Amino acid sequence: MNKPSILVIDDEHQIRKLLTITLQSNNYNVLEASTGKEGINSVSTHPPDLILLDLGLPDENGHAILTHLREWFSNPIMIISVQTNEEDIVKALDNGANDYLIKPFRTGELLARIRSALRGARKDSNNPVAKFEDMSIDFANRVVKKGGVSVKLTSTEYSLLSLLAHNDGKVLTHRYLLHQVWGVARQNESQYLRVFIAQLRKKIESDPNRPRHIITESGIGYRFIGNPSTF
Amino acid sequence: MNKPSILVIDDEHQIRKLLTITLQSNNYNVLEASTGKEGINSVSTHPPDLILLDLGLPDENGHAILTHLREWFSNPIMIISVQTNEEDIVKALDNGANDYLIKPFRTGELLARIRSALRGARKDSNNPVAKFEDMSIDFANRVVKKGGVSVKLTSTEYSLLSLLAHNDGKVLTHRYLLHQVWGVARQNESQYLRVFIAQLRKKIESDPNRPRHIITESGIGYRFIGNPSTF
DNA sequence: AGATCTTTTTATAAAATCTTTATGTCCGAA
DNA sequence: TTCGGACATAAAGATTTTATAAAAAGATCT
Numbered sequence: 001m002n003k004p005s006i007l008v009i010d011d012e013h014q015i016r017k018l019l020t021i022t023l024q025s026n027n028y029n030v031l032e033a034s035t036g037k038e039g040i041n042s043v044s045t046h047p048p049d050l051i052l053l054d055l056g057l058p059d060e061n062g063h064a065i066l067t068h069l070r071e072w073f074s075n076p077i078m079i080i081s082v083q084t085n086e087e088d089i090v091k092a093l094d095n096g097a098n099d100y101l102i103k104p105f106r107t108g109e110l111l112a113r114i115r116s117a118l119r120g121a122r123k124d125s126n127n128p129v130a131k132f133e134d135m136s137i138d139f140a141n142r143v144v145k146k147g148g149v150s151v152k153l154t155s156t157e158y159s160l161l162s163l164l165a166h167n168d169g170k171v172l173t174h175r176y177l178l179h180q181v182w183g184v185a186r187q188n189e190s191q192y193l194r195v196f197i198a199q200l201r202k203k204i205e206s207d208p209n210r211p212r213h214i215i216t217e218s219g220i221g222y223r224f225i226g227n228p229s230t231f
Numbered sequence: 232m233n234k235p236s237i238l239v240i241d242d243e244h245q246i247r248k249l250l251t252i253t254l255q256s257n258n259y260n261v262l263e264a265s266t267g268k269e270g271i272n273s274v275s276t277h278p279p280d281l282i283l284l285d286l287g288l289p290d291e292n293g294h295a296i297l298t299h300l301r302e303w304f305s306n307p308i309m310i311i312s313v314q315t316n317e318e319d320i321v322k323a324l325d326n327g328a329n330d331y332l333i334k335p336f337r338t339g340e341l342l343a344r345i346r347s348a349l350r351g352a353r354k355d356s357n358n359p360v361a362k363f364e365d366m367s368i369d370f371a372n373r374v375v376k377k378g379g380v381s382v383k384l385t386s387t388e389y390s391l392l393s394l395l396a397h398n399d400g401k402v403l404t405h406r407y408l409l410h411q412v413w414g415v416a417r418q419n420e421s422q423y424l425r426v427f428i429a430q431l432r433k434k435i436e437s438d439p440n441r442p443r444h445i446i447t448e449s450g451i452g453y454r455f456i457g458n459p460s461t462f
Numbered sequence: 463a464g465a466t467c468t469t470t471t472t473a474t475a476a477a478a479t480c481t482t483t484a485t486g487t488c489c490g491a492a
Numbered sequence: 493t494t495c496g497g498a499c500a501t502a503a504a505g506a507t508t509t510t511a512t513a514a515a516a517a518g519a520t521c522t
Binding site: 093111 | 235317318320321324328330337342343344372373374381
């Protein structure tokens with residue numbers, strides 16, 4: 001198995017060096033960047049598993065970098081900063097940071113927090129294509145096939161199916177599905193879900209009246225089952 | 232209407248009160264528990280979206296509760312503690328905590344960290360499954376199997392079974408079961424219990440007339456026994 | 463702009479679940 | 493042995509939740 005890669009964005013050479021050595025000796029692959037721009041470029045070419053971002057950068061406001069990264073980078077971002085005032089912490093967390101550590105930090109704690117963050121972010125979808133009994137989903141290319149024939153899905157339909165399929169076998173609540181697919185504002189519009197679930201079933205189930213892949217859990221939510229026969 | 236729910240596990244009434252008020256006024260649904268045991272039972276009937284766990288609990292070592300919860304509960308768990316020593320922090324994080332906040336904490340930061348945890352965390356780790364002689368319960372996925380085949384349970388049925396199974400071998404009183412599953416208002420509706428126990432037996436017992444897992448303790452309540460042969 | 467596709471909203475039918483009622487069983491105490 | 497209390501179970505009734513079609517509104521593309 002590959003080592004997790006961590007990108008350290010910090011303008012202070014000393015600290016960067018220290019972090020790099022610590023992380024490397026704990027079996028991480030370390031990438032370094034001394035400015036925000038450099039960091040962003042690095043992320044776009046070699047997306048790391050986690051980013052350690054120092055908020056005291058010179059060339060740009062650290063918060064701006066964070067916001068910018070969060071528009072498209074979804075792995076954990078951990079902030080390191082000398083700033084102890086609450087406003088900064090809250091702002092960073094609300095801008096998408098997963099954690100906020102105050103300098104000077106304790107190495108053991110930093111490592112433990114990194115482990116925790118990486119643990120949570122572990123994605124099961126290294127496999128770009130999932131094959132089930134009578135259908136398959138090619139996540140990389142957004143192509144869904146049923147019995148070898150590709151099925152045309154709208155963007156929302158695909159999001160919903162993709163989310164369900166990534167959690168094969170697990171019940172996902174209405175609220176969670178709505179939150180993930182439509183956003184916070186639509187968290188309670190359960191009817192959307194019903195409409196789209198019905199559409200998905202019409203497209204991927206052999207008998208939409210007796211769904212085998214998309215199961216409803218009344219009062220809770222829905223559950224995707226890739227291979228119904230072994231369930 | 233459908234707010235995220237947070238379970239506060241803390242033995243200090245004062246702090247619990249404070250947290251509850253703060254969280255409620257920030258649009259969360261709050262559940263309270265004053266002991267680890269209580270917390271675990273609450274989680275089994277009404278799994279919250281996030282748990283705030285104080286590590287200074289009296290009845291059991293907080294770390295043990297954390298470990299126990301993590302065996303099947305996959306939503307975020309945030310630790311609150313007066314302990315500032317690194318060893319405790321590292322241990323908690325490595326035992327599955329998502330964050331660790333030192334008391335006294337700042338309210339704004341707490342709320343921001345909760346938002347962050349709720350936003351990000353949806354980890355599907357390989358969940359251990361409670362296996363019994365002829366049945367199994369996968370708490371994280373909410374799947375109950377009998378003889379390898381999954382059994383369809385309604386939301387209430389599952390809550391009840393989950394609560395019983397989390398107290399394997401122990402008698403739970405009618406009143407307690409009703410309170411936990413249906414709420415205070417239905418504490419005395421013993422007939423509900425009979426109806427649902429009968430339904431559960433029909434679904435998970437090989438011979439519902441001679442139940443081996445769900446035992447009646449006449450005049451007191453019910454007892455779940457995972458492995459009857461070794462009991 | 464017009465045609466087409468997609469999402470949102472509305473309406474209603476259907477299904478699933480919960481609650482209540484009715485009836486029967488078991489078991490210990492008088 | 494009979495009675496009463498606690499329990500089991502089926503089934504009817506009530507309520508909640510879900511499915512689906514279809515219309516309205518909004519986007520997109522040429």
